[in-house]
Amino acid sequence: MGFNARDAVSEFWASHISKLGVALLVGLFAISIYVFASYPLDFGTRYWNSPQHWADYPKAVPPAWTQTFTSQKKPIHTTLVSENPTIRTTGIRSIEFDINFDFRYDDFPQFTSFSISELTHWDDPPIVYVSLVRPDGREVENLLEIAIPFPSADAEPPFTKYVNVPFRTYLPGSPVVHHAVSSFLRKEFDMALTPSEIGRTGPEQFIFGAPDDDGEFTTVLKGSYTLKVRFETFHQDDTVDSIKFVVGGKVFGIMGTDILGRDLAVGLLFGFPVALFIGLLTSTLTTVVGSVLGIMSGYMGGKTDNLIQRVSDVMNNLPQLPILIFLVFLLGQNIWNIILVLVIFGWSGLTILVRSMVLQAKEEQFIEASVAVGANSRWIMARHIFPQVAPFVFTQMIFYTPSAILAEAALSFLGLGDPSLPTWGQILERGFQTGAIFLGYWWWIIPPGLLIVVTALCFVFIAQGLEPVVNPRLRRMR
């Protein structure tokens, strides 16, 4: 089993499959390092699983690039923030924000929302009036009238509110908006629609639309809109830091969003380091345990051999997934438990293979010579036996990586993933459970699966490239 490192590298590099595998691996690592550097470690609990964080995102909309294939342009998600109020001191003191924006799409927004951040008042809280001036010159007056809640009786001024969590109003769900739109329609178009009728159909088509000849609001009024926000204050020192108006798109980002509005691109990116971590850690631990036990079993023989072989025989005779389900279910859905169980039930196959290789290797003369000059067995195992099985063990490690990734994905798909650590499998599971297949949300289902496939394939390719290097008999076959 002569082994020359330089030959091995050139042999490996000769095949296209190895090159492709290595290129993919470099890409996977580059993305993972980027994500690791830019994401907080508690991303799962702090952002991904917090519905509040995704409140202002559109729900279950396809990626924005799908627009290139249609002539009907759907609205792209727009977040408008204003931090520069004008203060009017004539008459009632008021803080005013104006936001101009263009809306030139062929479809209405999915929703609109309005938020206030960092409001400070010294006396009674200000009253907020929001109006929208449309491109046709008509104005939806007092679209929103917000009464800011009073501070508790024992609090002392100044009262500063909404610093971390903005005060948010979701327009389609607000009765005030339904009333305002109803009176707007009566005044401007002489149409009688009750607020609850508007609540049922959603106010967007009336706010952003113009009636056709039949009085149906089906066409979008394209042009520039102005949102006018006025805080009527009761104290001259009251301030508002910023306001935000969100025009919910019907397409979003490069990967779209799920039913909770989560930006799938963000979640999918986070899956890269997690998948590599699970795959590589599990395969490394598994091969270390498997090869150490295999070498011991093969070289030492006797009782050690018997014991290790009995145990690995039992382990090797167990159906992995059911046992995995059983243990993770009982021990708790935690990434360390999953890795631990994968290692415990993964080493046995390798041990059996390594043992049979060691049995051959230990018959070689230079080992007999080592024994004769009095080298101890640990030294022989580490210096003489291990190098002979190392290339094979390394290939097995590469080959085991995708199966660890796939096993975690399978567990996640069955609902046993670690909830604090979003993985591709979990994103798919959420999609499947929400019925994304039957609702046609393909962007929620296809990309995570493809990423699992690409990651797994990367390691399969490298393992395939290594195979003829390790097993020279295969060389003639290619």
Added chain:
Amino acid sequence: MKLGRSLLMKGLSLLFVVIVTLFLMNLILGATGFSDRMLTALVNDQVRIQRQTLSQTIQDPVELQRIVDQLEETLIQAYGLDKPWPMRLPQMIWRVMSFDLGHAKTAQTFRGSTLIKDLIMERLPKTVLLITTSVAISAILGLTIGTKIATKPGSRLDRFFSNYSAFSYAIPTWWTGIVFILIFAQTLRILPANGMYSTPPPTVPVARFLDLLWHAILPISTLVLALSGSWIYLTRTMVLNTAQQDFVNVARAKGLPENLVMRRYIIRVAAPPILTNVILGLASSLAGAILTETVFGWPGMGLLYWNAIVTVDEGLIIALTFIYTVIYVVARMILEILYVILDPRVRY
């Protein structure tokens, strides 16, 4: 004689596996407190039922309570709940072996029984049907395609199937299923996405069978796609390895026809190692079937597994883990027997 002995040894070692698994499962159940919880639930269940029947005959509430308490005491003793869990191990092992694990939380059989034993018995054949059909189709595909491409190593067909097997290994079975549903059931609308029969199922036997076939197309194709890759690749590699041996060259030199050489000199010799690898791949077939059932709502034990996870049904999970271990061991035993038949060296 030796044949019987080697099979017996295999059988015993597999039986040993089942026993060790049972023992370890119960050890974990006991140590994590699951067995206590489960048995307490069983006792409470029975006490509740008894109280209802007794309350119709015994009017005095004090008397009723006394009898119910007495009953509970007996039950606690009968189930061994008054003793620490290690003492209950043998009883618990027997309980798992006989599927005497009480009622499932939500799942029920077609006739409405929620007994875990009934559930397993109803679902078992459906899972076996799915797995055996898919494995049989994959085996046939693997053996025919594998031997065919092995005759022309490096050809375009050979490279295609090498890549195919790499993909087949890397694609999660359940994702293939989902993509199939998206394409064939949602977009093209030509195949059903869910279940084993239409609702309501046809009553005429022939129509019923055709309906079953119709529903089985997608799940079975999914599993075959996942399993056939390794079958093809293994057959190819083993056949190729054997084809390079000297005795094959001798056979060819003798002028034997090529298909005879293939059948008698190559496949005959390559069969045992192929089978060995099939045995090693059995676990992934089982896993694939569990996930495929979940995706396609195939009412077998895999779907039951998913149901048990979602409803946090410990009893059901224990029963399923055990039955899957048994199925696995039985399947391995069948393959071991096949192995002995195929490889004369084991016999003599």
